[in-house]
Amino acid sequence: MRKLSRRKLITTGLAATAGVAGLGVAARLVQKYGLVPPDHGGIFGLGETLTYASQRLVTRHSLAREFSSSQISKPPFANEIEPLTDQFKRLQARGFADWRLSVNGMVAQPASFSLDQLKSYPSHTQITMLQCEEGWSYIAEWVGVPLSRVLDVVGVLPQARYVVYFSIEPDTWESIDMTEALHPQTFLTYGMNGDELPVGHGGPLRLRLPRQLGYKNVKFITHLTLTDSLKGFGKGLGSASSDAGYAWYAGI
Amino acid sequence: MAELESVGAPLATSVPASDSSVPATTVTPRHSLFVRVTHWITTLCFFALLVTGAELVISHPRFYWGETGNDLTTPLFKLHIPSSRSLVPSGYGYVLPDQNGWSRYLHFQSAWIVVLTGLLYVISIFFTGHLRKNLFPRKADLSWREFSSSIADHLRFKRPSAAEAWSYNLLQRLTYLFVVLILFPLVIWTGLAMSPAFVSAFPLTVTSLGGQQSARTLHFFVSLALLLFLLVHVLMVFLAGFKSRMRAMITGHTATNKERT
Numbered sequence: 001m002r003k004l005s006r007r008k009l010i011t012t013g014l015a016a017t018a019g020v021a022g023l024g025v026a027a028r029l030v031q032k033y034g035l036v037p038p039d040h041g042g043i044f045g046l047g048e049t050l051t052y053a054s055q056r057l058v059t060r061h062s063l064a065r066e067f068s069s070s071q072i073s074k075p076p077f078a079n080e081i082e083p084l085t086d087q088f089k090r091l092q093a094r095g096f097a098d099w100r101l102s103v104n105g106m107v108a109q110p111a112s113f114s115l116d117q118l119k120s121y122p123s124h125t126q127i128t129m130l131q132c133e134e135g136w137s138y139i140a141e142w143v144g145v146p147l148s149r150v151l152d153v154v155g156v157l158p159q160a161r162y163v164v165y166f167s168i169e170p171d172t173w174e175s176i177d178m179t180e181a182l183h184p185q186t187f188l189t190y191g192m193n194g195d196e197l198p199v200g201h202g203g204p205l206r207l208r209l210p211r212q213l214g215y216k217n218v219k220f221i222t223h224l225t226l227t228d229s230l231k232g233f234g235k236g237l238g239s240a241s242s243d244a245g246y247a248w249y250a251g252i
Numbered sequence: 253m254a255e256l257e258s259v260g261a262p263l264a265t266s267v268p269a270s271d272s273s274v275p276a277t278t279v280t281p282r283h284s285l286f287v288r289v290t291h292w293i294t295t296l297c298f299f300a301l302l303v304t305g306a307e308l309v310i311s312h313p314r315f316y317w318g319e320t321g322n323d324l325t326t327p328l329f330k331l332h333i334p335s336s337r338s339l340v341p342s343g344y345g346y347v348l349p350d351q352n353g354w355s356r357y358l359h360f361q362s363a364w365i366v367v368l369t370g371l372l373y374v375i376s377i378f379f380t381g382h383l384r385k386n387l388f389p390r391k392a393d394l395s396w397r398e399f400s401s402s403i404a405d406h407l408r409f410k411r412p413s414a415a416e417a418w419s420y421n422l423l424q425r426l427t428y429l430f431v432v433l434i435l436f437p438l439v440i441w442t443g444l445a446m447s448p449a450f451v452s453a454f455p456l457t458v459t460s461l462g463g464q465q466s467a468r469t470l471h472f473f474v475s476l477a478l479l480l481f482l483l484v485h486v487l488m489v490f491l492a493g494f495k496s497r498m499r500a501m502i503t504g505h506t507a508t509n510k511e512r513t
Contacts, residue, residue: 046364048357050364051364062449065451073324077324132322134311135314137321211448245357251447251450
């Protein structure tokens, strides 16, 4: 056993102090910025938390790449959808005139919006890529209203931390943090490539998040709820995908 | 003999090289503890990345060039394997079970661990002299004659000399440098270039590669290059003596320690 030299003692001491201080700073940052994802438990919690935390520190306000109209994929690839429910078919038969988007939870004024109401807000357009976790992708022009606009109308309470969004399809729901919800490219999308949003692409209403993978871009949106905790939803992991074993944060 | 002393430094510096009565325990290990630990962490992570990466490819075994690509576009090439997704025109009459959930979790977790380990390793090899002493080719070796004789020795599957058991030969050094300083950075870069959130902050990461699908295709090829390295590396370990090389990388010591002292 070698004897501890004074130099070694001092450097070890300094390194230990720096380490403890670093952990302290990290814990502060985590609390301040909400850097822990709802699926942080289990054996993959370490990797997931590192990914989500570093993305939140580095890419909080960055904008997804936008493309020129010549880069739009023709025709856009529509992924498989579950067989449409009778409820959906009834709404479809009436041209989605009775489609409603209800918003509740931690909001000042719970509300329900028709598609016409959503379309009455100034529309926004983005030409962005949709990337599937499987590896394929396409570029399309998406038209819709920023989610932040709808959240402004209902008045989000300051304690709200997540937006949980539900499809008309059974057991299809996801959630995002307020950073992603208020991001200028997060759209409630009703138009695509100069037309109505096709049913195959989630029409009449799809939540579009160009900074996250396809499975977070839920089709057939009918309901949003604002919450400060995801514990009461499904297994508490933040989304139906996470309940099925997929990561909650899909910006990777 | 100068060659022996310049590399590997098998003997503790406090012990004169001529002293033959030195017990084996004072001998510097063949591989330092740091190199051994980072080696095996990297090995574990690489296996995890390889298996999960293959699993992810199965969900879309088609590769493209440019920004976009999907079942409606012409692929650059496709792998003739069954797929875990029914929409992929794989040509097989069945669909494999979906394993992407845990594969993605494990892929990224292993990536984090291997990247952090790799960072520590790269920083340390600059400071400990490992890079200069053991990885950069020795001046004497930097000639075409050395290079071609080293290649010839490899092609003849010549067993390494006793000297080589204590240091890396020229081809080994060039290969390790290529893997550590070229392939690993490339595989990290092409991986990050596929992340929609990461490239929103650093678009050059992906545009410089020619697009998101190009990044995916390049990621696949760099991974194949790393797999090729792994296979050759393991083959070389077998040729050089599996038991002694494994012992050296696990315990740090080789049987030749005793012979030499």
